[in-house]
Amino acid sequence: MDLVTFGVQLLNAIQYGMVLFLVASGLTLVFGILGVINLAHGAFYMIGAYLAYWIATYSGSFALAVAGSVAIAFVLGWLMEAVLVKRLYGRDHLAQVLLTFGVILVLDEGRQILFGKDVHSVAPPEWLAGTIQLTDNLSYSVYRLAICVFCLIVAAAIFWVIRSTKIGMIVRAGAENREMTRVLGIKSDVVNRYVFAVGIALAAFGGAVVAPVSTVFPGMGDGMLILSFVVVVLGGLGSVAGAAIGALLIGLTDTFGKVFFPNVASILIYVLMAAVLIWRPNGILGRREI
Amino acid sequence: MGDADIRRWIVIGLVCLAAAIVLPFLVPAYYAQFAAKVYIMGMLAMALNLVVGHGGLVSLCHGAFFGLAGYALALATPRYDHAAIWWTLPLAVAAAGAVALVIGALALRTRGIYFIMVTLAFGEMLFFLFFDTQFAGGSDGIFINTKPEVAMFGRALVDLDKPLGFYFVVLGVLVAVIALLTVLIRSPFGHALAAARDNERRTRALGFPVFCIRLTAFVISGALAGLAGYFAAAQFGFVVPQMLGWHVSATVLVMVLIGGLRSITGPLVGAMVLLGLEEVLKATTEYWKLIEGIIIIVLVIVLPGGLRQLLPHIGGRMPEARPARKAPRAADAGHA
Numbered sequence: 001m002d003l004v005t006f007g008v009q010l011l012n013a014i015q016y017g018m019v020l021f022l023v024a025s026g027l028t029l030v031f032g033i034l035g036v037i038n039l040a041h042g043a044f045y046m047i048g049a050y051l052a053y054w055i056a057t058y059s060g061s062f063a064l065a066v067a068g069s070v071a072i073a074f075v076l077g078w079l080m081e082a083v084l085v086k087r088l089y090g091r092d093h094l095a096q097v098l099l100t101f102g103v104i105l106v107l108d109e110g111r112q113i114l115f116g117k118d119v120h121s122v123a124p125p126e127w128l129a130g131t132i133q134l135t136d137n138l139s140y141s142v143y144r145l146a147i148c149v150f151c152l153i154v155a156a157a158i159f160w161v162i163r164s165t166k167i168g169m170i171v172r173a174g175a176e177n178r179e180m181t182r183v184l185g186i187k188s189d190v191v192n193r194y195v196f197a198v199g200i201a202l203a204a205f206g207g208a209v210v211a212p213v214s215t216v217f218p219g220m221g222d223g224m225l226i227l228s229f230v231v232v233v234l235g236g237l238g239s240v241a242g243a244a245i246g247a248l249l250i251g252l253t254d255t256f257g258k259v260f261f262p263n264v265a266s267i268l269i270y271v272l273m274a275a276v277l278i279w280r281p282n283g284i285l286g287r288r289e290i
Numbered sequence: 291m292g293d294a295d296i297r298r299w300i301v302i303g304l305v306c307l308a309a310a311i312v313l314p315f316l317v318p319a320y321y322a323q324f325a326a327k328v329y330i331m332g333m334l335a336m337a338l339n340l341v342v343g344h345g346g347l348v349s350l351c352h353g354a355f356f357g358l359a360g361y362a363l364a365l366a367t368p369r370y371d372h373a374a375i376w377w378t379l380p381l382a383v384a385a386a387g388a389v390a391l392v393i394g395a396l397a398l399r400t401r402g403i404y405f406i407m408v409t410l411a412f413g414e415m416l417f418f419l420f421f422d423t424q425f426a427g428g429s430d431g432i433f434i435n436t437k438p439e440v441a442m443f444g445r446a447l448v449d450l451d452k453p454l455g456f457y458f459v460v461l462g463v464l465v466a467v468i469a470l471l472t473v474l475i476r477s478p479f480g481h482a483l484a485a486a487r488d489n490e491r492r493t494r495a496l497g498f499p500v501f502c503i504r505l506t507a508f509v510i511s512g513a514l515a516g517l518a519g520y521f522a523a524a525q526f527g528f529v530v531p532q533m534l535g536w537h538v539s540a541t542v543l544v545m546v547l548i549g550g551l552r553s554i555t556g557p558l559v560g561a562m563v564l565l566g567l568e569e570v571l572k573a574t575t576e577y578w579k580l581i582e583g584i585i586i587i588v589l590v591i592v593l594p595g596g597l598r599q600l601l602p603h604i605g606g607r608m609p610e611a612r613p614a615r616k617a618p619r620a621a622d623a624g625h626a
Contacts, residue, residue: 037403039540087591093403094348098547099590101540105583113577222536226414229407237404266422270415274396277408281399 004134009255015144017251018151019206023224024231024243025158026202032175032238033195036088039100040080041203042225043107048073048204049216050111053120062125062212069208070201077200081193089192108218117218124212147209154205155244162240171195175238230273236286245284303555310461319453323525324569326457328562329464330522335545335557336471337514342543343551344475345507346487348406350539351393351413352515355386357534358416359516360523362386364432372439375450379438379520386516387509389416394508398501401490413536421531431530438524450524460521464558467514471554474510483507544586550596563597 027041048069056065080103088096111117123129124143131139162168170191173181182188207220214220231250235242250269257268276284314322334356341347359382366381367373397408421429437450440459448455474480485493486500494500523529532538541564542557549560567585571578593599 031403037406084587084591091594093406094342094543094547094551095590095594097348097350097406097540098544099587101544102583102586102590105579105586109577109580109583113580222414226411226536230411233400233404233407233411266418267415270411273408273411277396277399282404 004138008134008138008140009259011140011144011148013251013255014248015148015151015251016255017248018148018155019210020227020231020250021244021247022151022154023203023206024228024235024247025155025240026199026206027228028232028235028238028240028243029171029202030196030199031232033171033178034085034089034192035178036085036196037093037096037100038085038196038199039097039225040103040107041199041228042221042223043104044073044077044200044203044221045207045224046218046221047076047107047111048207049122049211049220050115050120050207051204052208052211053122053216054115056122056211062123065122065211066205066208070205073204074197074201077197078193080200081196085196086189086192104221108221111218120216122211122216141213143212147213150209154202158240227269230269232283233273234276234283236283239283239285242283242285307465314454314457322453322457324565326453326460326525327522328565329460329558330518330525331542331545331565332558332561333464333467333521334515334518335542335549335561336467336554337511337518338539338542339546339549339551339554339557340471340474340511340514341504341507342546343553343557344480344487345483345504347398347504347508348543349397349508349511350406350410350536350543351397351416352512352542353536353538354393354413354416354534355390355512355515356519356522356538357420357529357531358389359383359386359519360529360533361420361426361432362516363438363520363523364434364529365426367434367436367438369435372436375438375440379517382520383513383516386519387513390509390512390515391505394505394512398504398508410536410539413534413539417531417534417536420534427529429531431528433528434523435527437527456525460525463517463521467517468555468558470514475554479503479506544589548589548593548596550598553598556596556598559597 023041023045027038030036030038030041051069051072052062052065054065055068056062059065059068084099084103088099124141124146128143128146130142132142132145133139160168162171170181170186173184173186174188174191174195178188203224206224227250231243231246233246234249235244235246249272253268253272254265257265261268280286310325313325317325334352338349338352341349362382362385363373363378366378393409393412397405397412400408420426426432437456439446440448440450448459450456450459475484482493482498482503485496486498486503490500519533522533542561545560545564546557547560548563549556549558568578568582571581575581
């Protein structure tokens with residue numbers, strides 16, 4: 001493998017890892033703050049992609065498609081917390097698993113009714129549609145680079161909000177000690193609702209930005225859910241930095257696995273997960289007691 | 291549970307068994323086949339409940355054990371001949387149990403939500419293994435053209451190709467599974483498993499090897515899920531990767547919830563209710579999954595204790611055990 005090919009694969013790995021990070025950070029935030037496991041997270045990723053496809057088809061604007069998809073997902077997440085998820089606080093994990101499984105069935109069937117089950121593709125915006133010629137027969141799509149940039153901006157924003165703002169302080173405090181935060185007079189129900197809505201919006205954002213590079217199809221949510229779980233298991237539940245490490249590890253393992261060991265590539269990330277479970281059962285950045 | 295209670299449950303059980311025996315002679319063949327499907331899925335749900343209800347471990351990979359055993363039968367069945375049940379059934383169950391041992395040994399290093407995510411991920415790994423690779427038919431699955439053969443010394447004992455024969459073999463296996471689970475859960479092993487669910491630290495402090503107990507339960511549960519998968523594959527006549535998918539695991543968890551977590555045969559009732567509901571919904575609307583999803587959501591919110599919660603309202607009897615059963619539920623929600 002020459003250097004250029006290696007560089008291209010590395011970029012692919014990073015781009016994949018960045019998207020994975022955004023989606024998984026939504027999942028890990030929701031767990032960290034709300035203590036709720038949301039199996040419907042992947043379904044919202046799928047819904048985000050379909051919404052982007054739908055808006056892009058009718059408006060012709062990709063930027064509007066991403067913004068609209070994220071906004072609709074935010075509202076859906078807000079409603080889901082207000083109507084369903086708030087009833088899960090203090091309930092056991094089984095209730096959370098089953099309720100969010102019910103939500104998946106509803107979202108899947110809703111998608112079926114509204115958009116059908118066809119596979120769609122979305123055109124990237126025109127100013128990002130080109131390719132960069134690297135060598136005579138090797139080029140790289142500008143849009144893939146743009147995904148990296150989008151995701152870096154959003155990731156930087158997440159880190160900035162969590163580390164340097166008052167909202168972030170509340171979020172960190174909530175993740176550290178939920179009871180104590182409540183005792184100190186933080187209105188946890190308001191925080192919860194917005195965190196959940198932001199988590200869902202992140203999933204939809206991931207779905208919308210990858211729509212131009214990976215097609216839009218019904219099963220995309222399931223695959224993303226599993227990958228997000230593996231990211232969270234690798235990184236440590238509730239840790240956003242851990243999610244970043246986990247996502248990049250999976251991006252690298254999956255991309256280079258497909259290059260070097262094409263036959264077993266789909267198994268490699270699970271081998272990685274098994275290795276981390278043996279080494280650090282609570283994740284690379286996880287605290288000892290969960 | 292007092293003596294009177296036990297006696298009543300024995301009577302109820304015998305009445306149900308008698309009803310199950312006469313059922314195929316009274317209803318059209320379609321419903322007998324449907325009943326056999328309920329028994330098979332009920333077996334799977336009861337197997338899952340050993341770890342979920344009695345062990346407090348929410349597993350999302352039992353669909354994988356179920357499907358794996360089905361694939362074992364499919365791969366072991368010759369193209370134009372019957373496979374003998376005497377070796378294919380133990381093979382399928384052992385395969386499911388062996389995979390449960392490996393996944394359980396890794397997943398049981400974690401707790402709570404982690405355990406759910408790890409079992410889900412490993413289960414999906416097996417799904418993708420069968421979906422992506424061609425050795426077992428890939429995404430199309432495999433047809434099982436012939437049912438397994440129950441023969442001894444060259445003579446067929448039961449003909450599984452006949453719906454009636456299949457029905458009674460499945461019913462017999464179901465009764466055996468219920469008996470096995472009852473013995474297991476009433477044994478010191480079952481009590482230790484429940485103790486680890488209610489308070490892991492205290493159980494460990496008392497000297498119980500919690501990890502080994504849970505792993506044993508997980509392997510038995512996985513093997514029994516494989517037993518159900520073997521008969522499911524034999525009944526449907528084909529296996530597809532979706533049999534291993536986590537939607538199967540989650541659907542079976544719904545059956546467990548409907549039937550009630552702390553009972554042995556409750557999940558069987560849950561399987562009957564959920565499959566019956568699906569049958570009715572499929573006949574009435576194209577978008578039956580939407581309705582099913584809404585029903586699941588409402589069930590979780592309204593009936594956290596399953597259908598048993600309704601019993602006191604309907605019968606008025608079955609009283610004393612209820613409050614006692616409530617108390618530990620509320621307690622373990624705290625450190626679940």
